[in-house]
Amino acid sequence: MITAIIFALLAATGWGSSAIFTRKGLEYLPTSIGTILSLIASFIVLATAAIIVYGFQSFSIPIVIFYILVFIGIVNYPIGRYMNFTSVRLAGVSRSSPLLACAPLVSSGLAIIFTNEQLNIYLGVGTLLIVTGIILVVSERR
């Protein structure tokens, strides 16, 4: 269990430090080039890890799943990461990171709409807290 917690902490640190390096890089680089460079680096690391862990044969997937993954790729990277980098450039890391963290709110909302997931007290309280947090960050004028 401790190993899992250490891995989870390393994951959080990885995501957190990614924003710091993005901010540093985008001081000079256009957002589009910065995003493309980071995506290429991410792809090389993850594809290599996938080949080592699962082997080449795991890359043969049904064509329908492939098309879905292409669609996810469009939503997550040219929109998600590009907007993430643009927000870091324009609003700074301190304002953008809490707002980007609203992702689970959208994800659980979609789960309720499309997969009949039940709305419960935890989801209700969580939504309220996230919205309050977002209002606080957005209303910060300094």
Add this chain to the structure above:
Amino acid sequence: MWSVKEDKDMKSLITEKNTVILGMLCALIGGSAYGASQFMFKQVFKQNIDPLVAVSYALLSGTIILIVLNIKSLKRPEKQIPKEAYIYCIIAGICASGGLGFSALALNIAPVVVVSPIFALVPLVTLSLTVIFLKATDRVTKKIWIGATLVVIGVIFIGFGSYQ
């Protein structure tokens, strides 16, 4: 003279304010896109597709599309860009993929309910690193700390809610 100067200062202030608002709007759109793709990834993983393979395909397609959309700016790279800027963005990509890799490893050996609250700490980790490394450019106010903490607690609640 003074009135002209004040007017210019005012204009620059308004522009700066608008830039920040636009940046925050981009963050909300980005967060929503991440949320939508998280939901779609979950549906794909249910089809017994290895997570790293799925993410690799999505990353490749996203990268190709972004390159095609920005082919002109890539052909004419701006001069006087220090090499460090390129290196920082590459490291940012490596850190992001490292985060994803470690999250997959953590989820492999512990239940979601244990691991997801730690993943939710990302905004607080980012703010702590901002205070240490970006003192000169980014200010983290009390209000932002409180807002980020509320978001983190909210995300933990949603994690529990989804698990139930």
